[in-house]
Amino acid sequence: MERLDINSAPERANIEASIHFARYSVATSYVKNKRVLDIACGEGYGSFLLKQAGASEVFGVDVFEEAVNRASASFGGPGIQFIAADATSIEEKFPTEHFDVIVSLETIEHIKNPAAYLESLKRVAKKDAVIIISCPNDYWYFPEEHQSNPYHLRKYRFEEFQQLACSVLGNNVNWSIGTAVMGFGSTSLEIETDYKTVPDSWMKFDEIQGAYLVNGGEKPDFNATNCSYYFGIWNSPQKTNSAAVFPLSMDAYGRMVVAMDGTLPAEERLKLKQEVSDLDETVKRQTSDLRKTRLNYQATLAENTLVKERILSLQSEIHSLHAEIHSLHAEIHSNHAELARVAAELDRMTVGYNRYIRLGTLVPKPARSLLKKIYKMVRGNSI
Numbered sequence: 001m002e003r004l005d006i007n008s009a010p011e012r013a014n015i016e017a018s019i020h021f022a023r024y025s026v027a028t029s030y031v032k033n034k035r036v037l038d039i040a041c042g043e044g045y046g047s048f049l050l051k052q053a054g055a056s057e058v059f060g061v062d063v064f065e066e067a068v069n070r071a072s073a074s075f076g077g078p079g080i081q082f083i084a085a086d087a088t089s090i091e092e093k094f095p096t097e098h099f100d101v102i103v104s105l106e107t108i109e110h111i112k113n114p115a116a117y118l119e120s121l122k123r124v125a126k127k128d129a130v131i132i133i134s135c136p137n138d139y140w141y142f143p144e145e146h147q148s149n150p151y152h153l154r155k156y157r158f159e160e161f162q163q164l165a166c167s168v169l170g171n172n173v174n175w176s177i178g179t180a181v182m183g184f185g186s187t188s189l190e191i192e193t194d195y196k197t198v199p200d201s202w203m204k205f206d207e208i209q210g211a212y213l214v215n216g217g218e219k220p221d222f223n224a225t226n227c228s229y230y231f232g233i234w235n236s237p238q239k240t241n242s243a244a245v246f247p248l249s250m251d252a253y254g255r256m257v258v259a260m261d262g263t264l265p266a267e268e269r270l271k272l273k274q275e276v277s278d279l280d281e282t283v284k285r286q287t288s289d290l291r292k293t294r295l296n297y298q299a300t301l302a303e304n305t306l307v308k309e310r311i312l313s314l315q316s317e318i319h320s321l322h323a324e325i326h327s328l329h330a331e332i333h334s335n336h337a338e339l340a341r342v343a344a345e346l347d348r349m350t351v352g353y354n355r356y357i358r359l360g361t362l363v364p365k366p367a368r369s370l371l372k373k374i375y376k377m378v379r380g381n382s383i
Helices: 013-028 045-052 065-075 087-092 114-124 158-169 250-261 266-362 365-382
Strands: 035-039 057-062 080-084 099-105 125-136 173-178 229-234
Touching (some): 013 125, 013 173, 013 229, 035 045, 035 087, 045 080, 045 099, 099 114, 125 158, 158 173, 158 229
Parallel strands (some): 057 080, 099 125
Antiparallel strands (some): 125 229
């Protein structure tokens, strides 16, 4: 998470709270009765923790005025104040050699000119001031060169961060890394009453004493390439380790150990074995269903082939019928023309016959008889 919103609990709130508290816990052993600069303080909860650890004065600085206003409203008071300013020109706000302790957590990756930023911090630090700087290991979160945190201007490998910081702040430095931790501790059951509340936030905390970082002889698998962030502490007489942890149940712890070991308890193995058996039965059933589906599919394909052939046959028959209909239409048209011709001839003959009948009525009957005899005689002679 880029910035912690103290007014709204994020997803996996315990983890987010622990990683932010852990960074500030590195500084708490250095700040008692000291004037402290918390650069890029965000909404001010870290400045509040430094003041709670005994700092005489804490100045929280952030470039975002809205964050500064919220920090002032929640944590401002005697010995703690917040200022809106650009981190790269911090000497414009404070005198030179002014601070006993300077805390710069997860800031350098946002700076366009990091060397100038470190020079600015150096100018406002006293000669023997403890300067605490952390830098995220973005290469673990974004391993490919083309990948990056959208809020960061660049990614640093541990060696790159060391070289840059030492070129300005010198080599009197202790190095450490920030990473996840695991183990055991004791806690009150009454978190609501026994844990302190960060004002105006969802976070609660309790300071613990007598904590240890341990190793049981196992070869550590953490290093500067697989950690979450790097730490450099300048002008510190000793290495400083720190932690911020949250309690969890043994049930959750058991699940974590199993995940880490890559093994499963007997009950889980039996459960998984039964699940595998059930999956085998499901696979067999689905395989049988698939075989039936394939047979049905093949039958459907064969049926579709027959249907296509029948369709082609019907289409051929339809084509023949269309041709025959076309021929019949032509024949009907021809018959209509012949019928029209015959009708016209009939009309013509009817006219001639009617004329013959009418003329016949005009010739006297004796004359018609004489004409018939003459006609017969002429025909007889011609034969």
